[in-house]
Amino acid sequence: MSALPSIRLGISSCLLGEEVRYDGGHKRDPFLVQTLGPMVEWVPVCPEVEVGLGTPREAIRLVRDPKDLAEVRLMTGKTGVDLTKQMRSYARTRVRALAREGLSGYILKKDSPSCGMARVKVWRDQGMPERNGRGLFAAELLRQYPNMPVEEEGRLHDPRLRENFIDRVFMYRRLRALLSSRWTIGDLVRFHTAHKLVLMAHSPQGYREIGRLVGEAKGVPRAELMRRYEDELMAAMAKPATRARHTSAPHEHAATRGRPLQADARPGVAPGIGVGHRRLPPRARPAHRAADTDSPSRPSPQRVVPPRPALSRPGIERTDVAQSCVTSPGWAVRPTTPHTRGACAPCHAAC
Ligand code: SF4
Numbered sequence: 001m002s003a004l005p006s007i008r009l010g011i012s013s014c015l016l017g018e019e020v021r022y023d024g025g026h027k028r029d030p031f032l033v034q035t036l037g038p039m040v041e042w043v044p045v046c047p048e049v050e051v052g053l054g055t056p057r058e059a060i061r062l063v064r065d066p067k068d069l070a071e072v073r074l075m076t077g078k079t080g081v082d083l084t085k086q087m088r089s090y091a092r093t094r095v096r097a098l099a100r101e102g103l104s105g106y107i108l109k110k111d112s113p114s115c116g117m118a119r120v121k122v123w124r125d126q127g128m129p130e131r132n133g134r135g136l137f138a139a140e141l142l143r144q145y146p147n148m149p150v151e152e153e154g155r156l157h158d159p160r161l162r163e164n165f166i167d168r169v170f171m172y173r174r175l176r177a178l179l180s181s182r183w184t185i186g187d188l189v190r191f192h193t194a195h196k197l198v199l200m201a202h203s204p205q206g207y208r209e210i211g212r213l214v215g216e217a218k219g220v221p222r223a224e225l226m227r228r229y230e231d232e233l234m235a236a237m238a239k240p241a242t243r244a245r246h247t248s249a250p251h252e253h254a255a256t257r258g259r260p261l262q263a264d265a266r267p268g269v270a271p272g273i274g275v276g277h278r279r280l281p282p283r284a285r286p287a288h289r290a291a292d293t294d295s296p297s298r299p300s301p302q303r304v305v306p307p308r309p310a311l312s313r314p315g316i317e318r319t320d321v322a323q324s325c326v327t328s329p330g331w332a333v334r335p336t337t338p339h340t341r342g343a344c345a346p347c348h349a350a351c
Helices: 030-039 084-101 136-144 159-179 185-194 196-202 204-215 222-237 243-256 269-279 286-290
Strands: 008-012 041-045 060-064 072-076 105-108 120-123 130-133 150-152 332-335
Touching: 008 084, 041 084, 072 084, 084 136, 105 136, 105 159, 136 150, 159 185, 159 196, 159 222, 185 196, 185 204, 196 204, 196 222, 196 243, 204 222
Parallel strands: 008 041, 008 105, 060 120, 105 150
Antiparallel strands: 060 072, 120 130
16 A cells, blocks of 8 residues: 655645735634644745735735626726736646646635635725625636635634545545556546445435446546546535434445444444444544545555544644554544543443
8 A cells, every 4th residue: 555645735825824915914824834734735825926916015806897797807906907917827827837736625815806716805896895706816726626625714614614625635635646547447446435435425426426437437438537537526525524424324335235234243333333423523433434544545444533633623633642442443542632531433431
């Protein structure tokens, strides 16, 4: 099993504390810098500085073109200089160059006329602005990499959206590693099987539809198969996993194999899923056992505690050390705080 290289994420520079904003300030995000930062390699980009506007600079904004209401332009606020062409041209080239960086995801600064992904203010000649714009750099990024996980820092403060983003980053990274290798249909089938539980937790319907594609893989041209598999997989992963689906996925998986989970050789697993999914941090839930590995095709069935514990709850990063559960071999015990005893999925109360 070969380990994948470190996770590289693109990011709006100001979120890392770089003083690149129009007023010479920054928008350092403590979660990104302190919690996520040690686990990833950042690729910072400030479109407004790189396009040559300098720091400090006149504030810019999106403005609806009065002659063509479908068109949105990037203008300086006071002097009214139109920067649309300049920014679009820069964004096309810069975003294309990002392909060499091996990015697995991107985090954008919300509300920015360059970096904002959605709901950016669009001004008109008169009246209040509408919140329906998208920054020009962000628009180009999403156009060129429609399947890459992209989020705004504001949305990552929501634990459910954060978990979904991290899930997508890992899935995208493994998928790109597979598809950029000399893969075979067998590799694709193994990859799909390895991620069955995670996919079912995100979208059971997506899992079934992608399964049909994999079943017909031999009759589909390779380039089309790659494109469709990536499109459909990442669309399914974009649906946030729910607690109910985290619980039902292992049961459905066991049922399709003709072995009810209660008959599984590992004692106590079935009741543990029901209890555990309510108490465990999101990435320690049962369906993630199949996802928490760096191998693109071979999940480790033993791993319960993910290697990225701090992503789920800010309070657990210093104490999240796994040890084997004495009553349920193969499951891991995780301390929940520095002062409490550990807990594992099958026998939460007993450890
Ligand atoms: S939001 Fe984007 S363009 Fe604005 S300062 Fe931050 S990185 Fe630069």
